[in-house]
Amino acid sequence: MAAGEQPARTLTEHFGDQPFSNHPERWNSLWQDEWTPWDRSGPSMALSDLLEQHTELFDLPGATTRKTALVPGCGRGHDVLLLAAFGFDAYGMDVSTLAIERARKNADAVEGDPVYTQRGARAGTVHWITGDFFKGDWGREIGINAGRFDLIFDYTFYCALPPPAKPAWAQRMVELLAPGGKLVCLEFPAKKPSSEPGPPWAAPPYSYVAYLGRPGQEPVRDEHGGVVESEVQEPRQTDGGLKRVLHTTPQRTHAAGTSDGEIVDRISVWEHI
Structure with missing residues (x-):
């Protein structure tokens, strides 16, 4: 297939029909084909607005x-660069080696773009990691162990995981989030x-409550694997999870998160209980 051809x-x-263990290779093959329909071609303005408006x-x-x-499943790294503009030492992680290659190239290509203008007193550093979110080896390699990230942003990562993988997703989020840190989820596709x-698998707001509130546990699911509200x-x-401290409709979001001109994405902020 020619590069860029759908x-x-x-x-x-x-x-x-692929087992979850084969998903990393399947994602990498899409990068190889240069067919990345989940890429938004820029950072999340919902995240930018949140950081500016809810200081x-x-x-x-x-x-x-x-x-x-940390931005797991960072793809081309748009949101990693945005977080660095806000002063965070930002780490973009992806299981695909090709995704990280594209992220490095994208960082060079957008240098000077005003959307990444420095906010505040300092700009953060940018780091790229090829690794498996569910394993701990990549954290040890960069010298950042569990519980060391002050902010984690999840946009199209949660919805990329099949339902059986979501309890482990929640457990890992809890492990990686620093005391006092915040997990930010742009919930898509919420409807x-x-x-x-x-x-992408369904990502209604109540499903985040089910998984993050009781990390590692299986919620009651319907015949399709969705959480029963x-x-x-x-x-x-006592469950050792996260609690939601903000849940709102963003003022701006990507076109994929709208329907008939209405924003259907939701954004949530979580912290340790």
């Missing part, structure tokens, strides 16, 4: 402080029914 199949067909939730880096941020397979319970301190 394959005749969908993402669902590309991953449909009470974020102890943003200052001239003498350094804080770390997709669980009966429609992924990726009526069975979702609020997190308890």
Whole structure:
């Protein structure tokens, strides 16, 4: 297939009959084909607005402080560069070696773009990691162990995971988030029914509550693997999860998160209970 040419199949067909252990190779093959329909061609303005408008939730880096941020499944790294502009030492991680190559090239290509203008007293550093989010070796290699990220941003990573992988996703988020840190989730696709397979898999707001509130545990799921909303319970301190401290509709988001001109994405902020 020629570079950039769209394959005749969908993402669902590309991953449909593959075990989760094969997904890394399948993502890498899409980068090789240069068919990346999930790429938004720029950073999340929902994240930018959140950091600017809800400073009470974020102890943003200052001239003498350094804080770390992680974007798992970073792709071309748009949001990694945005977080660095806000002063975070930002780490973009992807399981695809080709994705990280594209991220490095993208960082060079957008240098000087005003969307990445430095905010505040300092600009953060940018780091690229090829690694498996669910394993700890990449953290040890860069000298940042579990519980060391002050901000984690998840946009198209959660929805890229099939339902059986989501309990481990939640457990890993809890492990990687520093005390006092914040996990930010741009919830997409928030309105997709669980009966429609992924990726992207359905990501209704209540599913984040179910998984992050009780990390590592299986919620009650329907016949399609989606979380049953009526069975979702609020997190308890004894479950060792995260609690939601903000849930709102962003003022701006990517076109993929709109329907008939209405924003259907939601953005949430989480912290340790």
